[in-house]
Amino acid sequence: MLVLSGITSTVTAQTSLHQQIDQLIAEGKPQFEQQAAPLADDATFLRRVTLDLTGTIPTADEVRTFVADSSPDKRSQRIDLLLASPEHARRLQYLFDTMLMERRPGKYVKTAEWEEYLRQSFLENRPWDELVHEILTVDGTDKTTRPAARFLLDRELKSEVVTRDLGRIFLGRDLQCAQCHDHPNVNDYLQRHYHGLDAFLSRSYLFKDPKTKQASIGEKAEGQVSFTSVFTKEEGMTAPRVLDLPEIPDPADTKKAYKVKPAKNVRSVPVYSRRLQLADALTSQNNEAFQKNIVNRLWAMMMGQGLVEPLDMWHSDNPPTHPKIVSLLSEELASHEFNLRYVIRELAQTQTYQRSSHVSAETEIPERSAYQMGLLKPLTPEQLAWSMMQATGVTSATLERLQTKQRKVDEKQKTKKAEDPLWQEEALHDALKGNVAAFVRTFGIVGAQTTRFDASADQALFLLNGNTIQAWLAPSGNQLTARLKKLDQPTAIAEELYLSVFSRFPTETELKQVALFLEGGPKPTEQDLQQLIWAALSSDEFRFNH
Amino acid sequence: MKRNQGCHSLDHQIARRQFLAGAAGGAVCLGLSDLSAHAATVKSQHKRILQVYLQGGVSQLESWDPKPGTEFGGPFRAIPTSVPGMHISELLPHTAQRMHLLSIVRSINIKTNDHSQGRLFMEKGRRAGEYPYIGSIASKYLAPANSELPGYIHISTRGLNDATAAFLGAQHAQLKFEGVKPPQNLGLPKNLNATANTRRLQLRQQFNHQFRQGRRKAQTETFDASFQQASKLMARKSFFEKTPDAKDLERYGKHDFGRNCLLARKLLENNATCVKVTHHGYDSHAENFNFHLEQLGEFDKTFSMLLDDLHERGMLESTLVMVYSEFGRTPKINVRYGRDHWGTAWSIALGGCGVQPGAIIGKTNEKGTAVADREVDAGHLFHTYLQALGIDSTRDHEIGGRSIPIGDPTTQPIKELLA
Numbered sequence: 001m002l003v004l005s006g007i008t009s010t011v012t013a014q015t016s017l018h019q020q021i022d023q024l025i026a027e028g029k030p031q032f033e034q035q036a037a038p039l040a041d042d043a044t045f046l047r048r049v050t051l052d053l054t055g056t057i058p059t060a061d062e063v064r065t066f067v068a069d070s071s072p073d074k075r076s077q078r079i080d081l082l083l084a085s086p087e088h089a090r091r092l093q094y095l096f097d098t099m100l101m102e103r104r105p106g107k108y109v110k111t112a113e114w115e116e117y118l119r120q121s122f123l124e125n126r127p128w129d130e131l132v133h134e135i136l137t138v139d140g141t142d143k144t145t146r147p148a149a150r151f152l153l154d155r156e157l158k159s160e161v162v163t164r165d166l167g168r169i170f171l172g173r174d175l176q177c178a179q180c181h182d183h184p185n186v187n188d189y190l191q192r193h194y195h196g197l198d199a200f201l202s203r204s205y206l207f208k209d210p211k212t213k214q215a216s217i218g219e220k221a222e223g224q225v226s227f228t229s230v231f232t233k234e235e236g237m238t239a240p241r242v243l244d245l246p247e248i249p250d251p252a253d254t255k256k257a258y259k260v261k262p263a264k265n266v267r268s269v270p271v272y273s274r275r276l277q278l279a280d281a282l283t284s285q286n287n288e289a290f291q292k293n294i295v296n297r298l299w300a301m302m303m304g305q306g307l308v309e310p311l312d313m314w315h316s317d318n319p320p321t322h323p324k325i326v327s328l329l330s331e332e333l334a335s336h337e338f339n340l341r342y343v344i345r346e347l348a349q350t351q352t353y354q355r356s357s358h359v360s361a362e363t364e365i366p367e368r369s370a371y372q373m374g375l376l377k378p379l380t381p382e383q384l385a386w387s388m389m390q391a392t393g394v395t396s397a398t399l400e401r402l403q404t405k406q407r408k409v410d411e412k413q414k415t416k417k418a419e420d421p422l423w424q425e426e427a428l429h430d431a432l433k434g435n436v437a438a439f440v441r442t443f444g445i446v447g448a449q450t451t452r453f454d455a456s457a458d459q460a461l462f463l464l465n466g467n468t469i470q471a472w473l474a475p476s477g478n479q480l481t482a483r484l485k486k487l488d489q490p491t492a493i494a495e496e497l498y499l500s501v502f503s504r505f506p507t508e509t510e511l512k513q514v515a516l517f518l519e520g521g522p523k524p525t526e527q528d529l530q531q532l533i534w535a536a537l538s539s540d541e542f543r544f545n546h
Numbered sequence: 547m548k549r550n551q552g553c554h555s556l557d558h559q560i561a562r563r564q565f566l567a568g569a570a571g572g573a574v575c576l577g578l579s580d581l582s583a584h585a586a587t588v589k590s591q592h593k594r595i596l597q598v599y600l601q602g603g604v605s606q607l608e609s610w611d612p613k614p615g616t617e618f619g620g621p622f623r624a625i626p627t628s629v630p631g632m633h634i635s636e637l638l639p640h641t642a643q644r645m646h647l648l649s650i651v652r653s654i655n656i657k658t659n660d661h662s663q664g665r666l667f668m669e670k671g672r673r674a675g676e677y678p679y680i681g682s683i684a685s686k687y688l689a690p691a692n693s694e695l696p697g698y699i700h701i702s703t704r705g706l707n708d709a710t711a712a713f714l715g716a717q718h719a720q721l722k723f724e725g726v727k728p729p730q731n732l733g734l735p736k737n738l739n740a741t742a743n744t745r746r747l748q749l750r751q752q753f754n755h756q757f758r759q760g761r762r763k764a765q766t767e768t769f770d771a772s773f774q775q776a777s778k779l780m781a782r783k784s785f786f787e788k789t790p791d792a793k794d795l796e797r798y799g800k801h802d803f804g805r806n807c808l809l810a811r812k813l814l815e816n817n818a819t820c821v822k823v824t825h826h827g828y829d830s831h832a833e834n835f836n837f838h839l840e841q842l843g844e845f846d847k848t849f850s851m852l853l854d855d856l857h858e859r860g861m862l863e864s865t866l867v868m869v870y871s872e873f874g875r876t877p878k879i880n881v882r883y884g885r886d887h888w889g890t891a892w893s894i895a896l897g898g899c900g901v902q903p904g905a906i907i908g909k910t911n912e913k914g915t916a917v918a919d920r921e922v923d924a925g926h927l928f929h930t931y932l933q934a935l936g937i938d939s940t941r942d943h944e945i946g947g948r949s950i951p952i953g954d955p956t957t958q959p960i961k962e963l964l965a
């Protein structure tokens with residue numbers, strides 16, 4: 001089979017990565033195709049991939065155009081288009097912010113600066129190892145790289161927080177219980193793993209400049225890590241090391257210990273920094289855990305659950321459901337210079353990703369880990385906010401307003417900003433970020449390391465009665481309620497509703513259902529229309545990426 | 547020192563209540579319409595928790611472990627209680643008369659003087675890590691499936707936001723009441739009446755019905771559960787908004803804490819599983835004695851009324867009562883007549899549901915500076931609470947393929963307290 005032309009030139013094997021993945025998913029299951037759900041239809045695919053790659057649902061017009069498009073490779077084309085969009089960088093900014101900072105409030109580094117740092121990194125598609133390297137090596141004193149120091153600074157260099165999070169977030173191993181003893185339930189998690197990681201950072205500390213009040217990272221030149229089990233009273237000692245990789249001993253030559261000596265109100269800088277060894281050791285090609293962790297997380301983002309699940313519980317009693325896929329993906333990632341976009345794109349092109357989340361009534365619902373049908377993925381708070389604004393027409397109305405304003409400026413300054421997609425994305429984001437924040441407050445889970453779905457009464461009350469959504473349902477300008485109001489026929493109303501909210505055309509049954517609901521009088525009342533939209537926005541179909 | 551006051555049998559409780567109701571001409575406000583319904587409620591063995599959190603760190607010397615006449619004892623006396631030989635601070639005269647319902651742990655050392663670390667340790671039974679609060683655990687394991695109220699409700703007048711449910715999931719997270727104010731968004735949007743609301747919810751179900759064909763149910767059911775819980779709360783909007791009975795207010799006190807405790811009683815009577823009431827303002831770095839005089843004055847009367855009511859309604863047998871802080875206060879009195887943070891040797895009171903009443907666990911040395919006997923920390927207390935509630939805290943939470951010990955496996959319950 002020919003490799004599709006859009007794929008990066010380094011893929012020279014006859015079988016592309018996405019085809020190999022599909023083969024591995026079906027491997028050993030002769031009945032796979034018969035049991036599996038078919039590929040999702042075009043409209044469903046478009047909604048799914050737009051949500052996954054850009055964080056919002058498509059517009060009604062985008063659905064119409066995509067469904068009508070007859071080119072055979074339109075799905076690949078769409079994937080490329082979305083990956084190249086400014087919205088894709090924003091989506092990854094949200095995802096990686098949540099992953100790395102777990103919705104901590106900004107303490108020493110402004111959240112906005114950190115977010116901007118992430119977004120720029122994803123706009124440039126910086127390699128994952130390089131990004132992590134930067135995040136773990138900066139000390140917060142250089143203005144240009146200071147935002148990257150947030151990972152350590154906003155954890156205040158607290159050993160029990162940083163060490164645990166290094167294990168979870170970069171290695172997929174929650175070593176918390178191994179702080180005081182070898183893990184009671186997980187044989188693979190040893191106390192020395194925890195303290196090996198801890199040893200990289202145990203000499204580093206949060207330094208607050210008394211003059212500028214700015215926090216940065218200082219480090220001492222000495223300090224060993226030793227530990228005692230609270231169970232067995234066994235004692236241990238370790239130099240820095242990543243899991244079972246070799247220890248990294250301090251250099252023997254210690255004639256001069258400091259570049260800047262410790263003193264009152266002085267940030268000490270050692271000649272030999274253990275902290276600077278961490279990023280090298282973590283991102284080293286020898287450290288498979290680092291590669292496997294990130295491909296598992298990308299898989300979970302696209303497919304709805306990790307090949308190892310929970311995402312931070314890699315150990316021999318909880319092996320990957322598809323170990324060959326994990327190995328394949330991590331090798332491919334490493335041989336593609338840790339290019340995340342390459343992996344995401346290949347995942348999006350698999351049949352595994354594109355399968356329908358729905359099976360016919362007669363078919364038994366297969367196991368989640370069989371990937372014979374698409375999994376439901378709850379929308380993140382950010383996806384939910386942007387999708388609701390898209391569906392109700394708030395996004396397009398806001399963009400129009402911003403563009404009108406900008407066009408006047410453009411005219412004067414002879415620029416074309418109003419037409420620039422990057423400008424549009426940024427302007428929209430700035431204008432609507434307050435709404436996104438309201439959703440994050442209500443729907444955001446602190447410390448999320450999971451693909452599990454939760455829903456609370458507060459969240460439902462927010463959807464049921466909250467002002468934010470009610471305001472979006474008001475028939476202003478060209479927003480959805482106003483558009484529906486202008487339509488006479490229930491059929492036309494149903495079609496516009498379904499395309500705008502569900503990103504698909506309604507079925508015959510659904511057309512009838514909408515007509516039945518609106519059968520209150522000669523012309524549907526504004527309230528009927530608002531309720532119609534509300535019910536659609538609050539439905540399962542909208543709440544999940546399916 | 548342990549006294550077994552014995553469990554009051556259900557029959558006895560009911561008889562006593564009938565007697566009281568009769569004596570008061572049927573005018574005693576009991577919050578429930580008839581006795582048989584009430585008996586059924588009690589019989590269902592639904593175990594509950596009342597947490598009274600004295601935020602900021604109540605002084606053990608001015609409450610459960612007075613040391614009058616010693617170097618750090620402060621100006622207040624110790625008074626006898628309804629348990630012979632047990633003395634507590636004279637700042638708690640009403641509570642003192644009810645100590646036969648409670649027990650004291652006087653030997654807590656949590657080795658931290660940090661508000662947040664102390665609070666988290668006391669709630670999670672762990673020094674660090676994302677573990678669920680006791681209230682979330684109660685919600686998960688004790689709340690009846692058809693409960694009309696969320697499992698864990700926290701009444702507080704200040705914000706302290708925390709992921710209380712950790713891995714147990716959002717439906718077990720605390721639902722926060724700002725004082726007696728109901729949760730946000732309980733009222734229907736303007737221009738939407740009950741009929742229209744029903745209509746829109748029906749339509750939502752219609753959409754869902756179609757979507758669910760041929761799909762897995764677990765996640766959509768969770769989503770639906772949140773709407774059902776929201777609807778329950780909305781249906782009880784007036785319940786939350788109703789002004790309390792004047793007599794009750796008189797007894798409990800017309801201050802925030804009084805009102806909050808009345809709401810707590812109402813919630814517990816209506817089968818809430820864990821209700822936490824926070825009484826703020828014990829962080830007395832200055833003027834410790836005046837502050838405690840005022841704060842505990844408010845606490846003492848109100849708490850005693852609440853305890854009486856739970857007792858008289860026969861609910862104490864199934865309700866674990868915890869009166870706790872994030873730590874105690876330094877024996878040493880500072881230059882501003884204050885006491886600072888002290889996690890090293892301090893006390894809590896607890897009672898009800900499976901807790902041996904009238905006991906004193908552990909003691910501090912003569913000056914109250916250190917634990918002298920039976921040292922425990924929040925890990926031990928955590929096991930104790932849960933085992934009193936009938937939850938085997940040595941077992942694991944089984945969550946999404948992960949087994950997580952419910953209580954810290956390195957600690958045990960205070961066995962003497964478990965009747």
